Amino acid sequence: MTDKSVIREYFTGKSVFITGATGFIGKVLVEKLLRFCTGLDTIYILIRKKKGQSAEERLETLLQSKLFSFSLDVHKVRHKLVAIDGDLSVDGIGLKESDLKLLVRDVSVIFHVAGDVKFNETIRDAVTHNLIGTKYVMQLCRQCRRLEALVHVSTAYAFCQRSDLEERIYPMKVTPEEVIHAVETMNDTQLQNYTEPLLEGRPNCYTFAKALAEHIVLKDKPVGLPVAIVRPSIVLATYEEPIAGWIDNFNGATGIALLGSLGIMRIADYDADKRVSFIPVDMTCNALITSAWHMATARPPDVQIYHLSSEPHNTPPLVDVVESFVLAQQDSPSIKVVRPHAGVPHTRPSRLRLWMTILISHLMFAYFVDAIIWLFGYKPIMVSVTQRMHNGFEMLSYFWMKEWTFHSLNTRSLMAILRRHSPYDSQHFKFDVSIVDWNLMTKNSWYGGRRYLLKEDDDNIPKAKRRLTKYVLLLSTFPY
Template sequence: MDTFSESEIARFYNGRCVFITGGTGFMGKVLVEKLLRSCPGLKNMYLLLRNKKGLAPRQRLEQLLNDKIFERIREENPKSLNKIIPISGDITVDGLGISQNDLNQLVKNVSVIFHSAATIKFEEPLRVAVNYNMLGTRRVIKLAHQIPQLEALVHVSTAYANCDRQKIDEVIYDPKITPQQLIDAIEWMSDEMIENILPKLLGARPNTYTLTKALAETMIMEECGSLPVAIVRPSIVTASRREPYPGWVDNIHNVTGIFLASSKGVLRSLYLNSSAVLDIIPVDIVINLMITVAWNTATKPQNSILIYNCSSGMLNPITIGDIEKYTFPLAIKYPCSEHFRYPGLTIRSNRFLHNVFVLLDHYMPAYIFDTISALTGGNRMMVRIYEKLHKATEQLVFFATRQWQFKSTNIRDLQEQLSEVDQKTFCFDVKQIHWPQYLEDYYLGIRRYILKEENSTIPAARKNLKRLYFTNKTIEYLIFFGLFNAFMYRSGAGSYIWSSAKSKLFDFVQSQV
């Protein structure tokens, strides 16, 4: 008997149809791939797709299925890809922009809904964030009410929806403003008025993303009625631990962007608390939990909405200092083929000292590079890159300098209900994460899936990095001794030290030849 026939969760999906919003996003792709591969009895999968960049939904689906993430399925069971049916629509439009014919198809066939579509831009204007994260959720709820055989609606929130609290239980907290009050207010307020009241609306929250995700949870509680609903709250979602491939990632958001920028020698200083726990969670763990939660919601009806805080910080913590210790050697062991400078990231807890190094080690080299580039007919880009990088890292500072305690009783209870087969097939046990191995796979994943550099290029990249190291050290010596010569050469002691230093520089050069 094969594994999937032994899996109670996989059997649940036999003959059933699912509807997914956000299916082309980072998490959505992993969800689609995992369902197709691990639940082969699934009947059909409907993906909500909008027109984007001149591509119609059908074209976007073809583009999606050519993604590297589906390579394993294309090799093992290509016919399963025919189960994916594009539904033309838009989360930001009333009725989800779905045609009547498509609506009839969903109402007739769908049993499970996974709602993961959202804007994840932290600094999104409030009006836009409300439309995506709150009104989008309302539109999905309205659709769910029309589906008579709906067995589960899994809503993806965030562990930081209630980041204004230190201890976060698996409950929906009462908001200071109701969802409808906020929706009504932004309908008549000008953008200027919204900006003026935003600090008060946010309170201790850092951005519109966490605010609107929290209010979306309240909206679900108020409007779902008797619908079978569950909420999954992941923390900082990062590259896959195991599936579809170790280290798979397709974007440069949050931690991935920092790893990439530091490996290329661009990011040199980062203002964080080294002793703080960075609550990262591999994307495949989140997806396995979502699939399992849908099964549990359908087969074991609850009297209330169950919340699942999907995080690692309480059960298998890793500090920022540990991440720094594990990852810096990886930038040398698995270097990328091209660098701006030799890798050398330092985590600093002193804001003033960090700002000094940002000026000296970020902006000064960037302006020098852009000046030389402009004089030689090239593009000025490094200053712009640093401006974007600093904005992105500042957004992470709030989450990487504070600590939260996420209660995860529901996840532990769910884990205990699973058979041995399902615990392995749909693993969401964060205690099984071995951080050094995971981070190594993460780095290799960035090389392969973001930079498109195969492992076969590593030996040549190491040689390039060694030459870069030699060049950097030579420049550093020349600058230091040049300055030293300018200020001290005329003194007898300075002359002696200068001669000795030149001898050491000569020995160093000889050792590298």
């Protein structure tokens, strides 16, 4: 195999603009571009001022992430990164005139990764963060003179009211412009009454806003601009790059699993036999970069949609995923464990057992622990953590209790095109979820969560094992 990389070759001398680079997917995307596309000229990163930090200061904070220390010498690539002060919720993205001129003059590829993944946000916030920002990005696209491709990150669940999903944009009852007008003119009560019937069975406003954003991309894209819409399913920690198991947030599946491993969560309302679709974050970013290369070089006339998801035939049932995670936790427990893991449920609990366990083993236990913490002079946190856990699981339960078929003809075609053009690139930009060893993936997710979220070194594993053994002995007679 030659080491010829058509992707590296394409990006040599090019400049890209990334929104959402401070988020989970965005960080991994920036790291991969810096590490692999070494000839890249400039990465312009849109960053909003926040908590007294300027865009430049937030970029420096971003680069302090452990992610950028595994395979990169940040000092050698720092000159390639330019912070662009802006805000996607503001007309014109809040760009200064000088920054706008830079982007219009230099940018060849735009990665629109930004989005607020909050399943409990109001329709106003969901539209502001996920739809209006996309509208302003499309306006920028029409101004960029050298733009060759736009890659828009959506979600596989944008049209989740359907169980069988093809790689196409489905019609909606309302247009993006109508919803934006409603957000701008209605009060919260009017807006809620207006949008409720428009969700069409979706569980939250986030998926609704992402679906509308796809429509605005389709409608507002400049004539002749190649556009890819990439739809990842539930995004997990890294599978391989730059290191296995890296993750930087407690959101979603990993956060719930970590709370269970610490003994905080004792019961869950989920269907053990359901097969939930996952995608590692590094594979997601490989697909983003590959789709940008393909859009810019092949220039397909129509918007290309790519599903990034595991399929039921190559995804283990949830119970197997949980068991693998628990085994990894038992092999290297956290020093922060508050009681032993409750075990792996193989059947869905009855409503009575569910609510009794939540009352006694979650809420009463949390208040008991907080009382002890308070007596020792520390700030109580267990009740707050438990409430957040319940809220998180309630928001995610829709996705645990259902199965979807995500057709991926376009995605498989993109893999084949990359293999044909560069076998080397097909090994360095993997996004074929069928190759994932899910047992290894879940184990690495635990190890990564332990190291990067719980901030624990491997050196304390023997001590953590001894502590867990004591807890097992002390609490063996207390089933809750």
